[in-house]
Amino acid sequence: MPELPEVETVCRGLATPITGRTIIKVSISGKRLRLPWPVNFCHRLQGRTIHAVARRAKYLLIDICQGETLIWHLGMSGCLRLLGENDVTPKHQHALLTLDNHMNLSFDDPRRFGLVDLWPSDQLTHHPSLHALGPEPLSESFHPKYLQQQLVSRRSAIKPLLLDSRLVAGIGNIYANEALFEARISPFEPGCRLSSTQCVRLVTAIRDVLLRAIEAGGSTINDFVGADGKPGYFAHQFRCYGREGAGCSHCQQPIHRLQQAGRSTFYCPSCQQQ
DNA sequence: CGGTGGACCTGCTGGC
């Protein structure tokens, strides 16, 4: 579910309502997520005031003052949202943070691929999950020349390369497919064979697709909702992802689907030729 | 070193 635009949607949705609030009570399911729960997690959060909410790649960073930051990853199926006192408890809720205005920050994650960690704020770049991340795709450091430099020695196909967070952080399967479609580049093209023109088109397409998705509040496929519980609407704008057999919006030829490095790749064989 | 495939989990869908 959550790729960069979905995490950005959650981040923006949480920032105003929770910044400045104090955590008065914490409970967890105790079920293991991708990492074990931090030692004394509940106790360490109680009484702390939320100072800021930010995003890095697909990680939410919640600064809880006194020099510590909550690192929160939603995995494949995680939802982090605000619930009122009378809202129904989600079926797979693993953490509940009660704030001093009696709102509850609820983390629900059926597949338990999510990650929660507590880390010194001034050491965030050394966190094992954050230290090797490449540039943010919406930042100025992700530009066509950078991309081409990174690809010059990479012989594998461009699609799986876009999912490598060391090269560029936060692009997932949906937006890799959509960006390559928009740039009219074959997902099977070896990275090192992309021309500088193609790199320009690809960087532009990645930015465009991500920005349009953020504007639409992310993509809801089965269950994604923002911090306010509302779904995202970008799935309505998918041009290739999940559209196997449907007509390409440019040439009307059917969209194909293949497995590539274990993940589904959707593409138009006519518009995205090698 | 670079690339692939499996593992981690649960839930949904479609076919029989």
Next chain:
DNA sequence: TGCCAGCAGGTCCACC
């Protein structure tokens, strides 16, 4: 209706 296979937005690790 019920069972089963296949699939899913992410990341890490072992293996070639």
